[in-house]
Amino acid sequence: xxxxxxxxxxxxxxxxxxxxxxxxxxxxxxxxxxxxxxxxxxxxxxxxxxxxxxxxxxxxxxxxxxxxxxxxxxxxxxxxxxxxxxxxxxxxxxxxxxxxxxxxxxxxxxxxxx
Amino acid sequence: xxxxxxxxxxxxxxxxxxxxxxxxxxxxxxxxxxxxxxxxxxxxxxxxxxxxxxxxxxxxxxxxxxxxxxxxxxxxxxxxxxxxxxxxxxxxxxxxxxxxxxxxxxxxxxx
Numbered sequence: 001x002x003x004x005x006x007x008x009x010x011x012x013x014x015x016x017x018x019x020x021x022x023x024x025x026x027x028x029x030x031x032x033x034x035x036x037x038x039x040x041x042x043x044x045x046x047x048x049x050x051x052x053x054x055x056x057x058x059x060x061x062x063x064x065x066x067x068x069x070x071x072x073x074x075x076x077x078x079x080x081x082x083x084x085x086x087x088x089x090x091x092x093x094x095x096x097x098x099x100x101x102x103x104x105x106x107x108x109x110x111x112x113x114x
Numbered sequence: 115x116x117x118x119x120x121x122x123x124x125x126x127x128x129x130x131x132x133x134x135x136x137x138x139x140x141x142x143x144x145x146x147x148x149x150x151x152x153x154x155x156x157x158x159x160x161x162x163x164x165x166x167x168x169x170x171x172x173x174x175x176x177x178x179x180x181x182x183x184x185x186x187x188x189x190x191x192x193x194x195x196x197x198x199x200x201x202x203x204x205x206x207x208x209x210x211x212x213x214x215x216x217x218x219x220x221x222x223x224x225x
Contacts, residue, residue, distance in 0.1 A: 042120075097210075105158050107156055108156075
């Protein structure tokens with residue numbers, strides 16, 4: 001069981017470039033989400049999805065796009081990267097429903113925007 | 115403004131003693147609280163949780179206390195072990211889908 005898999009682990013971009021951070025889970029979790037971790041700020045929710053075809057915004061959605069075409073995958077797209085998006089990004093998933101409260105996290109993707 | 119706050123960025127404790135990590139929150143509508151542990155270069159891993167209808171939950175060496183009137187929760191680790199050295203995040207859930215995390219407390223347990 002791989003759990004939550006994120007790729008790439010490291011990425012360096014130039015300002016204005018686009019890229020996609022990949023996230024896949026093999027636990028049949030309905031809920032998937034993206035966070036960014038910045039020093040002194042903890043983990044902040046970017047976008048989340050409660051199932052295929054359903055996405056919603058979190059605390060810091062600006063500059064990021066998501067879509068959920070399958071249960072397993074939840075990619076995060078940066079259309080025009082900015083230095084302010086330099087961060088460590090975590091994907092996390094959980095079972096759906098009101099009784100499921102524990103997120104399982106991936107290992108993270110470190111992004112640097114020059 | 116952060117809805118979940120951990121005001122102590124770091125904590126140092128001697129092995130065998132108690133570690134107490136604190137967390138404050140502002141939103142009275144949070145219905146579930148969790149603690150996560152994070153080692154460098156890894157994702158956070160779940161440690162322990164508590165529902166808003168309870169005031170205490172225990173799991174081995176770890177106990178979480180919730181004081182709703184003070185909007186405060188704490189994590190007690192007894193006895194502390196060097197392997198507990200990590201960053202600890204508290205988190206709160208709103209409406210079952212939105213998770214809010216604190217900024218983390220780095221615990222160092224000295225042998």
